[in-house]
Amino acid sequence: MTDKEDHWVAKDYINNAAFVPKLTSVLVDDFLRPQPTDTILDIGCGDGALTSRIPCNKIYGVDSSASLLEVARTNHGLNVMLLDGRDLNAKKVVSEFNNGIFFDKVMSNAALHWVLNTRDRENEAEAKLNAGASSSETQLLGDTIRQNFFNQVFASLKSGVGAVFAAEMGGLGNVAEIHTAFLATLARYGMTPAEAQRVGASPWFFPHEDTIRNLLEIAGFVVEKIERVYRSTPLPHGNKGLLEWIKLFGFSFVDAFEKFQERKNVPAAERVSSERFLQEVCDLLTTICYDPQDSKQAYAGYVRLRWRAIKP
C-alpha cells in the first residue's frame, strides 16, 4: 500500500503522455519477448495501456497511483495492486496475484527512475533520527532500498527456467535539458542545486548502466544485454506540448518551490505562483527543445536504459 499523495491525474497522463506506452517496441520485442504461456508482472503499470497490450497468458500490474490503477481496472480489466515499488515483497505479490506460483517474467516501462529515487525516504529517515529514533530503525536507505528492490524482483521469478526481468527506464542524461531548466529556475529564486538535491526537488534517479548491472548481478541475475541510448522524442500538441510535459511531470519541483517560499517567509502577495514557475521553466527551454526552423514541434532528449536479465 502507499499513503503518499497521488500526483498522477489519469486524464492528463492519457492526454499528454500517451506516447510513453506507445514507444515500446524495442523493450517488448527485443528485450521482453513475451510468450503465449507467460505469466508476467508489470511494475509501475500506470493506466495499463501498455500492460494490456502484452501478448501473454496472464499479466498483473502494481503501481503507486490509485488514479492510474483505476483506469487500468476499468478501461483494460486488469488485475492490479496499489503498491510502492520500493516495498515490493516477492512472497506477497506472488501469493496475492498468482496463487503462490512465481512469474515467468517481470517487466517495467518508464517507471523505475521514479521507483528507485529514494530521496524522500532518506529525508524521512533523517527526520526520524533527528527526533531521536535509533539508527537501526532508519537503516533502509538509498542503495539498500534499491538493492532490496532488485532482490525482490529476483525472488518473484521462477527458478531454473530462464525467467526474465526486462525493463526500460530513464538513464543517465535523460531529459537533461528539462531537468536543468527546473534546477535553474529554482536557483533563480535562490534555491541552490545542493539544496534542491537535499530536499528531493527532483523525483528521478537516472543511473549509468553499470549501476544497474551491478544491482542486477548482486541480486543474482545474469545480464544478457543492457544498453543506454539517446532517443529524441517528439512531444504531442505542437507548441503547447512542452509546457504540458513540464506540468505533468514537474509536480515534485513545484512542491519543493512552494515549500521553499514558505521557509523563506515570502509574503503571500509576493509569492511566485506554480503556474508562473512552470512557465519560466518552459521559457528557458524554447530555444533548446525546438528545431530552429520549426517552432511548432517540441522534442525532449530522452535517454533510455534497457536490459534483459535472466534468473538462472
Ligand SMILES: C[S@@+](CC[C@H](N)C(=O)[O-])C[C@H]1O[C@@H](n2cnc3c(N)ncnc32)[C@H](O)[C@@H]1O
Ligand atoms: C511514466 S509512467 C509509466 C506508466 C506505464 N508503465 C507506461 O508505460 O505507460 C510512470 C509510472 O510510475 C509509477 N510510479 C512512480 N513512482 C512509483 C513507485 N514508487 N512505486 C510504484 N509505481 C510508481 C507512476 O504512478 C506511473 O504510473
